[in-house]
Amino acid sequence: MTTTDIPETDNNNNNNNNIKKPQGVAFQMPTSITLATPRKGKIVYIEGKKYILDENGNPCQMCNTLDDFQSFTSLGNTSTTTTTTTTSKPTTTTTTTTTSISKPSTPVNINPVLEPAPDVEQLGRSSWTFLHSLAASYPEHATTIEQSQMKSFLLLFGNLYPCWYCAEDLREWMKENQPKVKGRDEFGEWMCDAHNAVNEKLGKSKFDCALWKQRWIRGWSKKQ
Amino acid sequence: MTTTDIPETDNNNNNNNNIKKPQGVAFQMPTSITLATPRKGKIVYIEGKKYILDENGNPCQMCNTLDDFQSFTSLGNTSTTTTTTTTSKPTTTTTTTTTSISKPSTPVNINPVLEPAPDVEQLGRSSWTFLHSLAASYPEHATTIEQSQMKSFLLLFGNLYPCWYCAEDLREWMKENQPKVKGRDEFGEWMCDAHNAVNEKLGKSKFDCALWKQRWIRGWSKKQ
Numbered sequence: 133m134t135t136t137d138i139p140e141t142d143n144n145n146n147n148n149n150n151i152k153k154p155q156g157v158a159f160q161m162p163t164s165i166t167l168a169t170p171r172k173g174k175i176v177y178i179e180g181k182k183y184i185l186d187e188n189g190n191p192c193q194m195c196n197t198l199d200d201f202q203s204f205t206s207l208g209n210t211s212t213t214t215t216t217t218t219t220s221k222p223t224t225t226t227t228t229t230t231t232s233i234s235k236p237s238t239p240v241n242i243n244p245v246l247e248p249a250p251d252v253e254q255l256g257r258s259s260w261t262f263l264h265s266l267a268a269s270y271p272e273h274a275t276t277i278e279q280s281q282m283k284s285f286l287l288l289f290g291n292l293y294p295c296w297y298c299a300e301d302l303r304e305w306m307k308e309n310q311p312k313v314k315g316r317d318e319f320g321e322w323m324c325d326a327h328n329a330v331n332e333k334l335g336k337s338k339f340d341c342a343l344w345k346q347r348w349i350r351g352w353s354k355k356q
Numbered sequence: 357m358t359t360t361d362i363p364e365t366d367n368n369n370n371n372n373n374n375i376k377k378p379q380g381v382a383f384q385m386p387t388s389i390t391l392a393t394p395r396k397g398k399i400v401y402i403e404g405k406k407y408i409l410d411e412n413g414n415p416c417q418m419c420n421t422l423d424d425f426q427s428f429t430s431l432g433n434t435s436t437t438t439t440t441t442t443t444s445k446p447t448t449t450t451t452t453t454t455t456s457i458s459k460p461s462t463p464v465n466i467n468p469v470l471e472p473a474p475d476v477e478q479l480g481r482s483s484w485t486f487l488h489s490l491a492a493s494y495p496e497h498a499t500t501i502e503q504s505q506m507k508s509f510l511l512l513f514g515n516l517y518p519c520w521y522c523a524e525d526l527r528e529w530m531k532e533n534q535p536k537v538k539g540r541d542e543f544g545e546w547m548c549d550a551h552n553a554v555n556e557k558l559g560k561s562k563f564d565c566a567l568w569k570q571r572w573i574r575g576w577s578k579k580q
Contacts, residue, residue: 164388168502171493193574194493201574241561249574255489261474261482262518268473269395269418269518278392285512292509294486294493337465350417350425350473 170303171296178207184297194294198251252295259293260327267320268348274315282313298330305329320344394527395520402431408521418518422475476519483517484551491544492572498539506537522554529553544568 173186173195183204184195191204250258271278290306293299305326312322324341331338339347397410397419407428408419415428474482495502514530517523529550536546548565555562563571 164508168499168505171495194489198574238556238559239561240564244563244567244571246567246571249492249572250485250489251574255485258482258485261479262486265418265474265479265518266516269520271395275392281392281512281515284388284508285516288505288509288512291505292490294489296493332462335462337463339468340464343468343470347468347470348473350422350475 168291170291170299172300173296175297178204184295186296192296193249193251194255195252195297197253198248201251252298255294256298256330263289263323264320264327264344264348267316267323268345270313270316270319272316274313274319279313282319283311286311301330301333302326320348392515394515394523396524397520399521402428408519410520416520417473417475418479419476419521421477422472425475476522479518480522480554487513487547488544488551488568488572491540491547492569494537494540494543496540498537498543503537506543507535510535525554525557526550544572 171187173184173192174189176183176185181200181203183200184192186192186195191201193201196204266282270282274282286306290299290303293302309322309325309329312318321341321344324339324344328338328341395411397408397416398413400407400409405424405427407424408416410416410419415425417425420428494506498506510530514523514527517526533546533549533553536542545565545568548563548568552562552565
């Protein structure tokens with residue numbers, strides 16, 4: 133294990149003391165990258181339809197569309213009611229307390245109208261918005277440390293993405309298409325390629341990557 | 357620099373060879389966490405209104421609402437037209453090629469109707485969808501390695517979030533509220549607390565964290 137290494141920063145201001153932390157280091161550990169075995173479930177076909185299950189044989193919320201998730205349940209597959217193997221104890225409202233206890237607290241909405249939990253499509257749209265924005269805000273010319281930082285992030289993202297099935301595809305794609313993170317232009321194009329690989333897999337039309345900045349950087353086209 | 361450390365996995369299957377990679381390792385490097393100095397711009401007040409600028413003094417797309425971004429520009433602040441300091445060369449459509457070149461390629465949509473680039477609110481909504489899903493799909497009881505992996509991810513996320521202003525807040529919050537990642541319950545509640553800290557800052561009502569599973573895990577309430 134190498135988890136006791138000190139995080140690197142490019143301002144040479146490392147410090148193990150909890151009070152004086154280097155700028156940007158929110159907490160001390162970890163440290164070095166620790167990769168767990170990615171989650172993996174299985175794929176089943178019922179009446180010609182494909183369903184993605186989690187490691188317990190239950191439909192994976194983050195891996196199926198809402199329609200498919202509901203269709204699996206309506207087929208008599210009641211295992212959705214046993215997704216969790218331990219009894220979930222009710223959480224308490226005390227967890228809503230923030231560190232700003234000295235300020236007047238904003239009210240807790242105790243009877244919110246809950247939106248439905250995201251399915252694979254909503255999660256995908258949201259995550260691509262985040263990822264393309266990551267590229268849009270990336271430095272024009274990244275330092276070696278910025279490049280290494282982004283590679284670390286992508287490595288972990290590919291291991292942790294909530295849809296295990298999609299994450300597996302992403303990791304496979306990244307094996308053949310190493311992240312290009314020297315600067316914003318090539319990183320944005322690489323991200324667009326990654327998104328197009330998914331579009332192709334889903335039979336969607338591909339995005340013209342020449343337009344990625346117009347899509348993700350506001351006002352970019354005005355600069356041409 | 358500790359960037360040559362070998363990633364840890366919990367299947368004891370590390371390998372430096374590019375062909376036989378441990379499951380889930382999409383590419384070889386990096387390796388250990390390398391933290392860059394987070395981006396930072398400045399805040400200006402014009403006619404009593406707050407605008408968040410990037411390091412070049414231009415309005416930060418990911419840090420302002422669309423309204424504020426446009427309002428800043430309409431005030432005669434034309435620096436939005438010089439956000440990039442180097443001339444952006446047009447990219448070519450060849451970047452849309454994926455690794456699946458042997459399959460019939462899906463068409464490229466060459467004249468897409470482009471949605472507007474995301475502002476701070478759309479980025480925020482999308483990112484919270486991703487983050488809460490991360491908690492919803494987290495193991496009930498995480499191994500030490502899974503916990504370390506998630507901490508690494510959160511550390512990098514706080515350094516890289518595209519809105520530098522929001523990222524700074526998140527890092528500050530995480531200094532006082534170390535990630536709780538022993539299992540899904542405490543991680544989901546911690547994430548809900550993080551979201552509520554932002555809600556409070558924005559004057560929005562807080563979410564009742566006792567309901568986080570009902571909001572983010574489909575069918576969870578049926579299991580009670």
